[in-house]
Amino acid sequence: MKLIAVLVLALLILPGSRAEAGPVLTVRYVGDIHGARANAVVTYERLFESVAMAGRIQSGSYAYTFKADIVGNAGFGDMLDHSNSTRFRIHIRLTPDGFALTSNPQGPGAPTTYYFKKQ
Numbered sequence: 001m002k003l004i005a006v007l008v009l010a011l012l013i014l015p016g017s018r019a020e021a022g023p024v025l026t027v028r029y030v031g032d033i034h035g036a037r038a039n040a041v042v043t044y045e046r047l048f049e050s051v052a053m054a055g056r057i058q059s060g061s062y063a064y065t066f067k068a069d070i071v072g073n074a075g076f077g078d079m080l081d082h083s084n085s086t087r088f089r090i091h092i093r094l095t096p097d098g099f100a101l102t103s104n105p106q107g108p109g110a111p112t113t114y115y116f117k118k119q
Helices: 002-013
Strands: 024-033 036-046 051-058 063-071 074-081 086-095 098-103 112-118
Touching: 024 098, 036 112, 051 074, 063 086
Parallel strands: none
Antiparallel strands: 024 036, 024 112, 036 051, 051 063, 063 074, 074 086, 086 098, 098 112
């Protein structure tokens, strides 16, 4: 479990290798969205100076897709709520065992943070 987190973090902070992008890594997570269990399938792709993170989060009632650019262990991106076609900003912070996703980090409204752990 920690091996995947270490590999993802290593992809983010490895020096050098600015000449080529890296392979795509797919990881499954479990979390909680609005009180319901949610499953996330996330891909990571090392780019030249960042990591592209994209995924799908689903629970019984909710379906979201997102993409974000990660520099270091955090970054910003966009998320789409498929139930009502609403797009909003997100902030993602990688943790040793998963990631924290904050919706609307700069408003409008109060930001909400959801935590996902590696399955």
